[in-house]
Amino acid sequence: MNINVSRRGFLMGSAAGTAALLVGVNANGVLAAGSVAAATDLNPFVKIDADGTVTVIIKHFEMGQGTTTGLTTLVAEELDADWSTVQTAFAPADNERYSNLFFHAQGTGGSTSIANSFMQYREAGAAARDLLVRAAAQSWDVDASSIAVDNGILTSGGNSGHFGEFIAIAATLEAVEKPTVKTPDQFKLIGSDKLHRKDNSGKTNGTAMFAMDVNLPGMIYAAIMRSPKFGGTVVSFDDSAAKDVGGFIAAQVLPNKAGVVAFGKNTWAAFQSRDALSVQWDFSQAETRSTDTMIADHKALLDAPQFDANHEVPLASLEPVLARAAKTIDAEFTFPFLAHAPLESENCVIEPTKNGVRVHDGCQFPTFTRPMVAAALELDPSQVEIRTLYAGGSFGRRANATSDYNTEAAMAFAVSGRKVPVKLIWSREDDIRGGYYRPMSAHRAKIGLDADGKITGWDHRIAIKSIVKGTPFAGMVQGDIDPTSVEGVSESLYNVPNFGVGLSDFQTPVPINWWRSVGHTHTGFVMETLMDMLATETDQDPIEMRLAMLDPAGANQARMIEAIKQVREISGWKKGDKRGFASHFSFNTCVAVVADVTVEDTSVHVNKLFMAVECGVAVNPDVIRAQMEGGAGYALSAIFRNEITLTDGEVDQSNFPDYELLRNHEMPAIEVAIVQSNNAPTGVGEPGVPPTAPAVANAIFAKTGKRITDLPMTKAGFDFV
């Protein structure tokens, strides 16, 4: 079985041929231990070498969100390892044993890395500790209960030794299936603010390895000319000009006719050769609309929603309710396509191996990448090995069901003749123009109020292209509803009577994808802007009003109440405050934000954001703060001025000069409060994004009286300094 060959290769390689203790799960998915030699059927989470070195095997990928630090913390805590010397290694592709327990697939996303690993990695660490303790007891002939473990050293009376001294005996013992884990009062590392990131040194001295850094003997470089309109296909091409480019190797049509690949002796030669190609396209199936038309088409869909997301309150039932309302709040919102623009653009290397291929990738979803690459090369998935490297950002871009750039690389490798490694690189222009965007969307809301200002009904309509329909993620669809289209509205924490949500699926060949915080990027903005409008309309303090709409008896509502109260406290919020407030629940986490902005004429500067987050047990508080800071910065970049627009189906933007990222001088000061909690940990990578945008919009309203309902905010005439 090839799958075992690759796993064995991984284990032997990481163990450098020496003896090591492995603790992980066996074929039945239960905790087990063994030595390297005996462990062909074991996928470890922890490896302990003879010199005592502990290596934590990271089943998730690292795009900056801190997973290598987080999962290592969980193991090191229970193992009582020496934090400063614990190493990390990325897991190989294995759907079963390295699966995300929430997805039943190997993949990173939805801010789930810590949440789904919390017990699994702790139990692996605890099982390893238990084995070492029993081995030391045997070796020293003492009672196991007399042994203490601290910083990677076991002691009992006058006996003392490091982990590595006991791995040989430990490998012969049976691991306990359900090891005892620590109680929170016993934590030394979980919750500690003193742990530094595990990827710290490699990322400050240039040695951290990313896929784009892979250089293999004989490797050639590939760049692809894609259709300027989404959905176009190649009719013919002319590479005569490319032949004059130094370092040009060849150009060929991709088997799916989606583009022409140019091969070069280095990246520059590949880019130059690609740019010199002349391609004739068939646009008969392509998107040819312009942005204005597409926005109008979204709005037209709002007139007659296709589906009711809340079956208990169909929109039709709201008509009489809203007709009787003393007053209504009416608002319409539009959101543009957005590129993820990870700073390391899409790329990977495909290398021929004895049995198939090895993919070198900042791989976010091995469960999809493996079969997609296999299909493109007509291989069995077991013949595709994945070497996961650091990813220079993703924000969702690298997790898509078509594994688009991996598949492209596989097709390029196929047409290259499969003899030498191929590195596919997207230029920044490829990335900005290449699709897989946050979908464009439109919302329309009508909120009915009685004479006392109480909500009587809420008609909420959304038009957006579904992210998951027609993809391998289609299993997420509930009835007709793609939850990622309506999340954040349909499952709002607020107690709202007669809350109906209508949805229409927009159709376009433009490829779309999840973008950091997915549906919440737009639903959070809409909900929290509407809440601010409601507070203004009914003359209530925006914070008091929200607190009154949350039921403390509801578990998540109670968590949100706590987050809101904490942000009110750290920001010193007072009624009549000319700042902006917003809060949003996403990825099982509650975040509340107060934004302080200065507006001079039309120029906005965000001075400071106060953020409070309730994400359960704070495993790495500093990583949580970093994710709140990063999430806020990611949101600001988008709302200030980012948009992907089309003219006759072609993307107008091409690179950072016209898709401008947030810059150093625009970053506000950020103060984060983490709510003390004993709840199981929840996500932090994404939840900082959704409430930041409306908090800033509400702050701009507080200062100027101008509501922002169409993003980016440049559309409302503001610029940012």
Added chain:
Amino acid sequence: MQYQLKINGESRTIDAEPGTPLLWVLRDGLELTGTKFGCGVAYCGACTVHIDGEPTRSCQTFVEDAVDSEITTIEGAKDKIAQAVQAAWQEKDVVQCGWCQSGQIMSAIGLLSENPKPTDAEIKDYMQGNACRCATYVRINEAIKLASEKLEA
């Protein structure tokens, strides 16, 4: 064409077409992959190296224009200021995805080399050419302050 380059104190001979950006010579030819590709148009700063001590965008520097100059990449950044900056980066846990950080650090070294005690405004002004998609700016600025303090002590 063959070019002789002085990189990180060593003389290296490379084969490249005239007009090839130094970035790709470093990354593909010399396997000095600590210098990163971000935009290719000198707009994000990920490819920043020092040429004769000056932070320079290697994606817009032709290889032939770098001959006769002292080129320093992140791999060769080892002087006192570089060490202080890198230590401060680790102390403040600046990095997230890490892709822009070589460029950020090379710029920060450039800043502290010409201005050992920059104010907050001077830091923001100098560093605005280096984009960070993870928005680690708050910590970048704290780390530069910390490195400045440590160098002064």
